[in-house]
Amino acid sequence: MTEITDTLPSTKPMSPTAEAMRRLRRNPVAVVSALILAVLVVVALFAPLIAPYSFDAMDRTYAVMPAPPDAKHRLGIDNLGQDTFSRLVYGARVSLAVGVFLVLIQVVIGVSLGLLAAYKRGWWDTLLMRLTDAMFAFPDLLFAILLVGIIRPTDPKLSFITVFVALAVVNWPGMARLVRGQALALREKEFVEAARSIGVTDFKIVTRHILPNMLSPIIVAATVDVAGMILAEATLSFLGIGIQPPYPSWGRMISDGRPYLRSEPMLLFYPALALGVTVLALNFLGDAVRDAFDPRLRE
């Protein structure tokens, strides 16, 4: 599998995207990772159809809880009699949503502000840098915890939103910095200067030349971030301020299962495995995408 990507025949010319997709399809790591993520997305979307029980249904027929897997509960039940498999399925919803939405928000904010700062320079740049400085310098966990305390709505169902907002506010500056740095470097490159000299508009330069060329670091950073956000939600849950019970997220399940580490380690293992596999798949896919789109790898 190792030699595939390096020895692609390039007999007929293709569009860069098609070429990249072709390379991606022939990378087994990428395919497996994408498959896993696709399965997870399906699971998350159709959780109520897939899960045999509701996430908060308590089976009170057991004398000892938590209980190991049996015919009724394929991954066992937790200490309250809730079906672990069902909670994992519903947990995928929360954890994936947290990861994907947050990174999308980050990319949108980060890319627009980062490009603006790098391209307009002047006080735009100064303002953004001061703001990101402050946000960056701020202990992010401290900030998130404080924010969660304040914006926690009275309706516990909205605790999702609280977590989204808190983590989004804390995490966008990283992306903004990255984009700005890349853009600063790119705008000095010959091809950008050439474009500028023949009168191409700023907007076009940014969208046609600068943005595509910084795609790979953005993708690398974003995939790391999706994982980071899922873990950040887990940490908030660990501190008792993440997703509110009875709603499950993998992070919540991990922190709920932690005291059972030595008696019923599977309570911790299953959500940790789900989390670990997802994070790995995201990272492998991110790397593969990066390689596939890298123009220098194409020859």
Place this chain on the structure above:
Amino acid sequence: MSEIQPRAISRKAFLGVSAVFVGSVAAGGCRRGGSGGGAAGNTFKYALQGPPTSFDPAKVEDGDTIDLLMQVFEGLVQWDPDSKIVGGIAEKWEISEDGTVYTFQLKPSVSFHNGRKLTAQDMVYSFTRAVLPATLSTTARTYLNDIVGALDCLDSKTKELKGVKAVDEHTLQITIDKRRPYFLAKLTYPTGYAVCKEAIEANNGELDDKALIGTGPFKLKTYQAGYSVTLAGNKEYHGGAPVLDGIDRRILGDSSARQTAYESGQTDLTDVQRADLARIQGDSVLGKEVNEFPRAAIWYLALNQQAFAPFKDKRVRQAFAHALNKDELIKVALKGTVQKAEGIVPPGVPGHNSGFKGLGYDPAKAKDLLASAGFAEGKGLPKLVISFRNNYQHIADGVLAIRNDLKQNLGIEVDVRQMDFAQLLRERNQGTMPCYHMRWAADYLDQQNFLSLMLRTGSAENTIGYSNPEFDRLCDEADVEADPVKRIALYNQAEAIAVDDAPWVCIYFQHDVELHKPYLKGIRPGLMGHLPHTSTTVAR
């Protein structure tokens, strides 16, 4: 998820992770080979669950810090293992006919850790200091408010505490406003401890680790902020030198860390997470080291009539009470290690009514009651939220069990909401939370502290709008009743009324579960926590 398996690296990686988990299963019964800390000698080691919140007896409130300070300081009187009041600094005392004047004879042998003998004047200083606003005591108003002139001091009207007088060097007289049979019990609390005037004055009036001088069986050796407090035995202690050379209190905030520290021999005693209890009980060694102690505390579900109109109807409250399967809650959330509550006053508190039966689990009756109140199957009931304190899994588990019962037995879908303790306390005291699961732990062992204080109309602590004139009358009568037997009977009547009215659903009386190393002996359990470690021994 097995799709990833064909890839060599991933498999390897995952095997690594699973090996760790499998290893942790196998780790079950293993621990360090006995010896552990030989250097520690005759030192008792157990963890503090957080940094001490205060070194000032006038300010301390949390049980963990009190357990530390009660080794160093003493009051006039103290609890014994049978929850009776015995002398501390006071040798004996007399109470006047009308119950308002207490005359204490102090033990002449009591001296501070700096060697100076304690006199009645020191008690005057200590009480006065506690009630002066500059001390910022939050507990003086609860524990010393009955003393004549205490409220005037607390309200900055005077600096002299009229009700406390040194008659001679070893005679102290305290006058209170009216007969209060529970007054002595209040004096057991740290607010009434003797503190050392010259040490505090030399420390700019602050009582912190630099002025930590008391008369108790142990004195402060070292304080490393955030890390540990160590105490050394006070050889000159008037009750006889403690057996222990010292006490080491490492600060370990994480409950799993405390458990590991215990099992690896770093500590001699630890609290136990309920979630880990089954494993511990099943372990051939640890299983024998489990100790369970009752505490003077009740966990209840408050049904606030002020914030949730349907709770004004007694039938709705009773429906809630009958709908909760307390046995099941105790099983899933507390692994059976507490006592189901029928009434309000916990066992061990004088006057606890052991034969009393409250509102039992009866789903059918609960349904009928709710229907007769006009909310059949929960229809028409506004959305209800149950609040509780975060970061304690057994509390969350209990609330989720309650939620499940309400859904199954009454058809009510409630939401649950965990919050920081500060916020929970604020909203409780403001009376804005419709429903919450909380604890009331005794300030002092007396029925008055559970009934009159918490549920009487007009009491500052009653923020749930409960009011029953008959209950109030019985409490008022009992509060000043001189005959202990009559007094208990009156409170028992009041308690029965309150349980039937169901402003609270009484769920369970708290028990603490601890692990004690087999060589740890002589610990004196008390309803308010362990008593000072005067007789504790560690023979490793």
Place this chain on the structure above:
Amino acid sequence: MLSALRTRLLLAIPTLLLVSFITFFLGYLAPGSPIDLMMGQHGDPAIRKQLEHAYGLDLPPLTQYGRFVWNALHGDLGKSFAMANRPVTQMIAEQFPITAFLALMSILIATVVGLVAGMVAALRHNRLLDRATMGVVLVSVSLPPFVVAPVLTVLLSLKLDWLPASGWEGVAYPEYWILPVLVLAARPTALIARFMRSSMLDVLRQDYVRTANAKGLSPARVIAKHTVKNAFLPVLTVIGNSFGYLLTGSFVVENIFGIPGIGYQSVQSILSRDYPVIQGVALLVAFTFIVVNLVVDMLYTVVDPRVRYESSAA
């Protein structure tokens, strides 16, 4: 360069002010106050008023903030509400060095391991070693510290009896801090490895590297002379940013391992609404972060003289 440094330090002032301002108002807006915890369930409003007055919490928020800034400028960060009236500056002086030490050790390990792993992976791009290295690196970050830490403790302390379960006996006793450092280092290691790999791959394909190869220079020389140094540049930023993560990562890790650093207390301080401590920690972490990043930017100019200081200082 010196004037740029001065500008940069001056710019830290508004940043710190902004941080403290945000912290103050987040704390102010958070429901519940330290007074609530002091009063417990004895919630008489009259006592509340008295206490709020005594602690200056009844003043208008801007006045409170102004007071804080004024005192802070005079080196007084106030006293902890929840921890025995301890002056915050004293807490920081006693406890921050421990956190800083853990962070430094972690960043050291993360840098060394991360750089080597990233380089190896890049040089063996898409081969087994690349996948293996990155796989291990990624697995190590796919679990949160509060899973990894107890599992490791059970394994290494209880089962194998190699390391003490928890505690801190000072820098001289590595058996106490090696586990926390490793747990802390996992995430920055992975970050650095990935960026290094990525950056190396870019550099390896640059014309000057090909030219060097074509000229017949030995591969080892090409890598040492042309590749590593250039690939290292973007990674420097990641290292600087990781420091911030380490400071907050210690919140959880110190708690689990019973280490008396500043981290554990920060989380407790929020739960107990201990405003002076929250403020102090926020300022301290912010300040450290600014200094570390200043150092990183200075290193840029040292490693790569082509980088004019001004451009990275903006």
